[in-house]
Amino acid sequence: MLINRYLPSTKNLSAIFQRIVEGAAPTKFTVAHLKGIGFTSSNDIAVLGLLKDLGFLSAEGSPTPRYHAFRDRSQSRRILGEAVREAYGDLFLINEDLKETDKVAVEGKFKQTHNVTDRVATDLTRTFFALLKLADVGPAKRAAAEDDAANGGAPAPSSAPLSAPAPTNERAPGEHERPPFVQLGGLRYNIEIHLPATKDIEVFNAIFKSLKEHLIAH
Numbered sequence: 001m002l003i004n005r006y007l008p009s010t011k012n013l014s015a016i017f018q019r020i021v022e023g024a025a026p027t028k029f030t031v032a033h034l035k036g037i038g039f040t041s042s043n044d045i046a047v048l049g050l051l052k053d054l055g056f057l058s059a060e061g062s063p064t065p066r067y068h069a070f071r072d073r074s075q076s077r078r079i080l081g082e083a084v085r086e087a088y089g090d091l092f093l094i095n096e097d098l099k100e101t102d103k104v105a106v107e108g109k110f111k112q113t114h115n116v117t118d119r120v121a122t123d124l125t126r127t128f129f130a131l132l133k134l135a136d137v138g139p140a141k142r143a144a145a146e147d148d149a150a151n152g153g154a155p156a157p158s159s160a161p162l163s164a165p166a167p168t169n170e171r172a173p174g175e176h177e178r179p180p181f182v183q184l185g186g187l188r189y190n191i192e193i194h195l196p197a198t199k200d201i202e203v204f205n206a207i208f209k210s211l212k213e214h215l216i217a218h
Contacts (some may be wrong), residue, residue: 002090003053004114006123009043010130016047017080017134020056021071028061050127054083077136084135088128097138100129 007013019037026033031045039047051057056067070079090113091098094105106128107121116124 001087002109002113003087004110004116004124005046005050005053006120006127007043007046007050007130008123009041010127012039012041012044013047013127013130014134015039016044017070017076020067021073021076025063025068025071029057029063029067030061054080054087054131056083077134080131081135081137084128084131085137091128092137098132103129 016034016037016039019039023037029048029051031048034044034048048057048061051067052059052061054066055064056070058064066079066083070076072079085092091106091109094109095102098106103125107118107125110116110121110124111118114120114124
């Protein structure tokens with residue numbers, strides 16, 4: 001996806017998003033509301049269409065769940081980043097980590113996709129990079145960082161076990177006390193017995209009888 005909405009000027013874009021965070025959400029985000037929060041320039045009116053393309057406003061201008069989620073300062077940049085990735089998805093095929101050095105390629109993508117002039121492609125590109133500065137568009141990197149933080153700074157564990165689980169000290173039903181050690185020829189050996197999961201007492205009796213005959217008795 002690649003939207004073709006641009007702002008004649010992006011100088012107030014950051015301030016507009018800041019007002020969205022600070023103020024209560026209106027029933028409808030209109031030109032009158034935009035002017036009411038201090039943006040009276042005709043260059044700012046185009047932001048209404050941009051907010052709709054980003055999924056912040058419905059077609060009728062009503063704030064969406066994304067708009068309301070953005071108002072939470074702790075997740076504003078991430079929410080805007082999700083919106084930017086959706087609206088400008090085709091650009092991230094150029095480079096997953098787009099920077100100012102990619103401007104020529106981005107302008108070319110706008111021209112190729114929307115058949116626009118150089119001037120319009122420049123305006124579209126300027127609008128995109130103005131949004132990019134305000135957003136966190138790296139969900140994969142962020143998720144890895146959050147996982148590391150949750151594990152005390154250590155990398156998140158693999159979902160598959162790397163080795164067999166350590167044996168527990170719990171005894172199965174009917175298990176006899178295990179001998180703490182066996183002494184052979186002046187050497188001390190600690191013996192650990194892993195018993196099968198069974199309720200048949202004869203199995204346990206046979207195991208300990210064999211242990212007694214072949215190890216302890218000697």
